[in-house]
Amino acid sequence: MARYIIKRILWIIPIMFGVITIIFIISSLTPGDPAASLLGATATQEEIDAMHHTLGLDQPLIKQWWDYIVGIVTRFDLGNSYQTRQPVINEVLARFPVTLILALLATVIGIVVGVPLGVLSALKQYTWVDNVVLVFSVLLISLPNFWLGMMLLNIFSVQLGWLPSYGITSLSGWVLPIMVAGLQSVTQNIRITRSSMLEVMRQDYIRTARAKGQTNKVIVTKHMLRNALIPVATSVGSGLGNQLGGNMALESVFSLPGVGNYIVKAITAVNTPSMLGGILFVALVFVLVNMAVDISYVIIDPRLKTRVTGKKMSKKELKKMLAKQEVA
Amino acid sequence: MSKIMTPAMEKINSRRKGGMRGRSTPAKDAWRRLMRNKMAIVGMIIIIVLLLMAIFAPLIAPYGYSDMDVINMLSGPSKEHWFGTDQLGRDMLSRCIYGARITLPIAIFTVALACLFGGVLGVLCAYFSGQFDNIVMRILDIWGSIPGIMLSIAVVAALGNNMYVLVIGLSVGAVPNMARTFRGAIFTVVDNDYVEASRSIGAGNFRIMFKHLLPNAVGPVILAVVQLLGVEVLCVSMLSFLGVGVQPPTPEWGSLLSTGKEFLNTASYLCIFPGIFIVLTVLGFNLLGDGLRDALDPRLK
Numbered sequence: 001m002a003r004y005i006i007k008r009i010l011w012i013i014p015i016m017f018g019v020i021t022i023i024f025i026i027s028s029l030t031p032g033d034p035a036a037s038l039l040g041a042t043a044t045q046e047e048i049d050a051m052h053h054t055l056g057l058d059q060p061l062i063k064q065w066w067d068y069i070v071g072i073v074t075r076f077d078l079g080n081s082y083q084t085r086q087p088v089i090n091e092v093l094a095r096f097p098v099t100l101i102l103a104l105l106a107t108v109i110g111i112v113v114g115v116p117l118g119v120l121s122a123l124k125q126y127t128w129v130d131n132v133v134l135v136f137s138v139l140l141i142s143l144p145n146f147w148l149g150m151m152l153l154n155i156f157s158v159q160l161g162w163l164p165s166y167g168i169t170s171l172s173g174w175v176l177p178i179m180v181a182g183l184q185s186v187t188q189n190i191r192i193t194r195s196s197m198l199e200v201m202r203q204d205y206i207r208t209a210r211a212k213g214q215t216n217k218v219i220v221t222k223h224m225l226r227n228a229l230i231p232v233a234t235s236v237g238s239g240l241g242n243q244l245g246g247n248m249a250l251e252s253v254f255s256l257p258g259v260g261n262y263i264v265k266a267i268t269a270v271n272t273p274s275m276l277g278g279i280l281f282v283a284l285v286f287v288l289v290n291m292a293v294d295i296s297y298v299i300i301d302p303r304l305k306t307r308v309t310g311k312k313m314s315k316k317e318l319k320k321m322l323a324k325q326e327v328a
Numbered sequence: 329m330s331k332i333m334t335p336a337m338e339k340i341n342s343r344r345k346g347g348m349r350g351r352s353t354p355a356k357d358a359w360r361r362l363m364r365n366k367m368a369i370v371g372m373i374i375i376i377v378l379l380l381m382a383i384f385a386p387l388i389a390p391y392g393y394s395d396m397d398v399i400n401m402l403s404g405p406s407k408e409h410w411f412g413t414d415q416l417g418r419d420m421l422s423r424c425i426y427g428a429r430i431t432l433p434i435a436i437f438t439v440a441l442a443c444l445f446g447g448v449l450g451v452l453c454a455y456f457s458g459q460f461d462n463i464v465m466r467i468l469d470i471w472g473s474i475p476g477i478m479l480s481i482a483v484v485a486a487l488g489n490n491m492y493v494l495v496i497g498l499s500v501g502a503v504p505n506m507a508r509t510f511r512g513a514i515f516t517v518v519d520n521d522y523v524e525a526s527r528s529i530g531a532g533n534f535r536i537m538f539k540h541l542l543p544n545a546v547g548p549v550i551l552a553v554v555q556l557l558g559v560e561v562l563c564v565s566m567l568s569f570l571g572v573g574v575q576p577p578t579p580e581w582g583s584l585l586s587t588g589k590e591f592l593n594t595a596s597y598l599c600i601f602p603g604i605f606i607v608l609t610v611l612g613f614n615l616l617g618d619g620l621r622d623a624l625d626p627r628l629k
Contacts, residue, residue: 018470030486142611144562146569147585147603154596245475249566267485268571279482283474
């Protein structure tokens with residue numbers, strides 16, 4: 001298993017390489033002259049040429065690409081914002097905690113509320129409980145989170161005046177964004193848990209446990225849950241990754257100073273380095289989270305452990321073996 | 329002959345009457361199961377109504393989508409304007425109806441493009457497997473490790489704001505998953521004997537892949553397409569809401585919301601109605617998708 005984990009961690013390197021390259025390609029496709037944008041409208045041609053040189057834009061594209069990768073790997077250099085002239089990485093890092101807190105809290109809510117509801121729904125399949133939970137979850141999963149956010153904002157801030165409609169200066173400002181992000185996580189967990197539970201309930205070992213007279217409580221907690229929660233765990237992990245990347249519109253609606261909102265503002269201001277820098281940052285965090293999920297998957301699922309560590313026969317080996325038999 | 333029928337015989341008889349025309353095929357079975365699922369039918373009806381609404385928008389909409397009623401600017405829902413009017417006095421109901429003509433085609437073309445590229449990649453991977461499969465899958469892993477929506481935003485922002493670019497950008501974000509779906513679906517049928525049989529009578533790779541393998545693996549693909557349609561409707565409206573993609577004068581649902589956001593405190597109906605259209609569309613695809621998933625699952629027979 002250690003071999004698998006090391007392999008999975010090393011696999012990060014080509015992935016990051018690829019992700020940075022994709023972002024580089026997109027940024028070189030973006031129209032407009034970065035030097036002119038950085039210097040503003042008053043710059044002379046000489047100043048722009050000098051800036052081209054300092055930014056390395058007079059170099060061939062391959063060299064630019066290599067410098068870009070080296071800059072990111074050695075100095076976390078994501079370029080400078082066109083608006084503030086500050087390094088993008090500093091601005092993104094300053095905003096990351098907000099995005100992270102939102103994603104983590106939403107994930108926690110998703111586990112605490114979603115998983116039990118999913119289990120309940122599966123155990124009571126074909127009853128009204130199951131139907132209510134199902135309808136509720138399919139309705140919620142169809143709501144665009146930014147629209148739900150606007151509607152709740154309208155009800156609780158504008159109509160009722162209970163919560164602030166702007167920013168997170170007080171704790172109450174967090175309530176609505178976390179509620180919306182949390183609801184999304186809840187619905188996702190309900191759906192995954194339910195289908196995973198239904199899958200497990202059909203297994204032979206459940207029938208065996210019932211046949212040997214095991215109590216229902218033990219069957220549910222020990223036999224069903226232990227097995228059903230494995231896919232849920234992965235989905236929770238990838239859900240966390242999605243939350244980190246997917247709450248852009250939500251952050252924008254609630255004016256939360258997070259990375260998503262930073263990217264949104266950069267888009268409207270045609271601030272390419274900030275936008276792509278923000279996206280690259282989120283993508284790299286996403287890669288790390290997914291790696292952690294993959295590794296934890298192997299650790300919590302004993303069946304996978306053997307599949308990963310157990311020697312698999314490659315086609316070459318198989319061919320060799322067959323050839324040997326023929327000779328014998 | 330006695331007229332007494334055992335329950336078993338009755339069952340057989342009623343099945344015969346109940347339209348068991350022709351042979352029972354997996355596709356027919358799945359269709360029958362789908363038709364028994366009320367939620368799926370509701371979803372299907374929602375989608376059909378929305379499609380009809382998009383096609384016949386000029387006939388249904390009470391006003392043109394850019395007609396301005398200058399006397400009634402920002403007026404709430406009324407008899408003349410069911411959904412109210414926006415800041416320029418344009419009828420919101422008409423704009424929402426015309427919006428279906430923009431959101432739905434973008435979502436449909438996006439999914440079609442993603443299917444084309446993802447499909448070709450996935451089928452080739454599963455068919456040739458081995459080293460080719462390995463390399464392509466690793467590339468797709470890298471491609472897919474940027475969150476789809478972010479990749480789409482970056483592409484659209486780089487290539488410019490118009491609908492064609494939006495379709496390309498969104499499908500770029502969707503290809504990796506689509507390719508995986510196709511690959512997985514083909515893998516389940518690639519070892520079947522009929523593949524060997526058709527090869528033995530001289531069928532080429534291309535013929536086997538697209539004539540024999542793909543039609544037999546179509547279940548999971550249809551399911552993925554329906555689910556992706558819902559996701560893409562959400563993505564289109566989210567991107568337009570963020571100001572990427574469809575720009576404000578065009579009555580796309582997301583961009584209607586983006587305009588309405590500025591009037592959330594004073595004229596909240598500007599946000600409510602376009603949102604309801606988005607929700608209904610996505611709900612339709614999700615209900616149909618859930619129904620399909622159950623119908624295609626052979627264990628739930």
